[in-house]
Amino acid sequence: MENKPLLYSKNYVIRWDDMDAFNHVNNAAYFTYLQECRFDWLLSHNIIIDPTTFGPIVGEVGCKYLKPITYPAEIVVELYLNHKAGRKIYLEHIIRDKNTPDLIYATATATVIWINFTTGRSIMPPPQYDYILEDINKVNEELK
Numbered sequence: 001m002e003n004k005p006l007l008y009s010k011n012y013v014i015r016w017d018d019m020d021a022f023n024h025v026n027n028a029a030y031f032t033y034l035q036e037c038r039f040d041w042l043l044s045h046n047i048i049i050d051p052t053t054f055g056p057i058v059g060e061v062g063c064k065y066l067k068p069i070t071y072p073a074e075i076v077v078e079l080y081l082n083h084k085a086g087r088k089i090y091l092e093h094i095i096r097d098k099n100t101p102d103l104i105y106a107t108a109t110a111t112v113i114w115i116n117f118t119t120g121r122s123i124m125p126p127p128q129y130d131y132i133l134e135d136i137n138k139v140n141e142e143l144k
Contacts, residue, residue, distance in 0.1 A: 004080040004092065008041035011098055014073040024068035031061065034093050034108050037077040047129065051117055054126070059088065060111040069105050074098035087122045088113050089129075 012033055020026040035058075042049070042056070049055040069075060076098050082090035089112045097103035114125045 004082060006078060007081055007091075008037060008044060008079045010037045010040055010077050012075050012077065014069060014071050014075065016071055019071050024070050025073075027063070027065065030063050030065070030095065030106055030108070033075070033077045033095065034061070034063070034110065037079050037093065038091065038110065038112070041079055047126075053118075054114055054116045054123055056089075056112045056114050056125075058110055059113045061108065062110075063106055063108040065106050067103065067105050069095075075105065076101070082109070084125075084130075087124055089125065 010033075014025060018025045018029040038056075074097070076096050078094045078096070080092040080094070082092050084090070091110045091112060093106075093108040093110070094104055095106040095108070097105065113122050114129070115121060116123050
């Protein structure tokens with residue numbers, strides 16, 4: 001996954017409220033971290049979602065839990081581009097320990113599609129979205 005284009009990363013401080021009765025981060029909190037990372041990535045490129053027009057939705061998401069996150073902890077959620085095919089963008093995430101980057105807590109995948117909120121039908125991603133993905137690919141190629 002790490003050889004794919006890194007789109008964005010975000011740091012989190014684990015909150016006590018994220019914990020469950022088994023003294024580790026609740027599995028649902030992982031999905032919140034992933035969602036916030038994807039949303040903040042869009043905002044970092046000034047892509048604002050207007051619920052009266054169109055925007056991205058998650059068509060499928062999955063998470064592989066590798067090690068429990070316990071309180072206190074600081075994590076980094078990384079967002080990678082897997083590939084784009086037609087109306088779908090396939091993304092991957094790594095959730096790792098901020099202070100021990102080799103410690104990976106989870107990996108995840110997400111398939112994002114753009115829809116017209118009025119019709120409920122999928123549409124091609126807007127041009128600025130393609131531009132961001134192409135720009136990231138160029139930067140990553142130059143770094144090789």
